[in-house]
Amino acid sequence: MxxxxxxxxxxxxxxxxxxxxxxxxxxxxxxxxxxxxxxxxxxxxxxxxxxxxxxxxxxxxxxxxxxxxxxxxxxxxxxxxxxxxxxxxxxxxxxxxxxxxxxxxxxxxxxxxxxxxxxxxxxxxxxxGAAPDPARGLIARAAARGTPVGELAEAVGVGERQLRRRCLAAFGYGPKTLGRVLRLVRALDLARSGMPYAQVAAAAGYADQAHLAREVKALAGAPLGTVLAPG
Structure with missing residues (x-):
């Protein structure tokens, strides 16, 4: 448990x-x-x-x-x-x-x-120790919303290369991968609440339910139904 x-x-x-x-x-x-x-x-x-x-x-x-x-x-x-x-x-x-x-x-x-x-x-x-990156919250929220990398870099006040370096250091991923992972987290939370998969896809920012299914399989290694099945 x-x-x-x-x-x-x-x-x-x-x-x-x-x-x-x-x-x-x-x-x-x-x-x-x-x-x-x-x-x-x-x-x-x-x-x-x-x-x-x-x-x-x-x-x-x-x-x-x-x-x-x-x-x-x-x-x-x-x-x-x-x-x-x-x-x-x-x-x-x-x-x-x-x-x-x-x-x-x-x-x-x-x-x-x-x-x-x-x-x-x-x-x-x-x-x-050293303080966490002060922009980590802003970066995470924007990446989860699917904000384009150029817009995200502008919001942080750095160039795209520096944004990538900061993302790797803080999160372990570049900004695009960070966005994919955090969007998956949101999608799974919504699906566990009982929301229909098509609505989950729209609410989490996927193009459609098929896009959601592909991303879940790619990142979680299994179809959405299997991922959500109780242990």
Missing amino acids: YRERPSALPGAAVWTKSPEPAPRPVLPDGCTDLIWYDGRLLVAGPDTRAHLPHSPERAPEAPVVGLRFAPGQGPAVFGVPADELRDLRVPLTDLWPAAQVRRLADELAEATAPGRALEAAAVGRLRT
């Missing part, structure tokens, strides 16, 4: 997932995650395609706990550009000092609310 709650970090969410023998694919959402899993701390980078988690030889005893950052927020916590983590799952020790990771792991092992410990660690990193 999957549950999530809003985080104290604006736009972020804390989630928990019960152990499962056959994990469902994780779909692209433009986000990075800090994950506490079977005594390990992992970082999930922004995906460009559906990611099938590795099925462990034995089921972990405790739920998986994660902190999902808002699009563009993670690089300031992890200390590396988002495109260096694209489509990857890496140990947190690859990004943070080993001693810091050990302290956090020890704290999580004893915590009754691991999600709050993850939030506190992220807040600490944000206080001492």
Whole structure:
């Protein structure tokens, strides 16, 4: 069973997932995650395609706990550009000092609310690290609406090449891919609400239902009905 709650970090969410023998694919959402899993701390980078988690030889005893950052927020916590983590799952020790990771792991092992410990660690990193791109919210909202790259660059006040560099660093994608991913997130949210697929396509900015179907298959790796099927 999957549950999530809003985080104290604006736009972020804390989630928990019960152990499962056959994990469902994780779909692209433009986000990075800090994950506490079977005594390990992992970082999930922004995906460009559906990611099938590795099925462990034995089921972990405790739920998986994660902190999902808002699009563009993670690089300031992890200390590396988002495109260096694209489509990857890496140990947190690859990004943070080993001693810091050990302290956090020890704290999580004893915590009754691991999600709050993850939030506190992220807040600490944000206080001492580089600030997130101040235009990340504007970029994400405009990209999700399908704003042309030239118009988006003008809104941010940079050229198209610099916009691409900033998007790669903040989100892990160029502006066009970012728009595709965020539009998929919106479409799936609408479809899960019960909205008919044709209306979903129109509301999310697709040309038609066939366009929606192609994009879901390309990014999620399965037809829309399969993606929405309960686990």
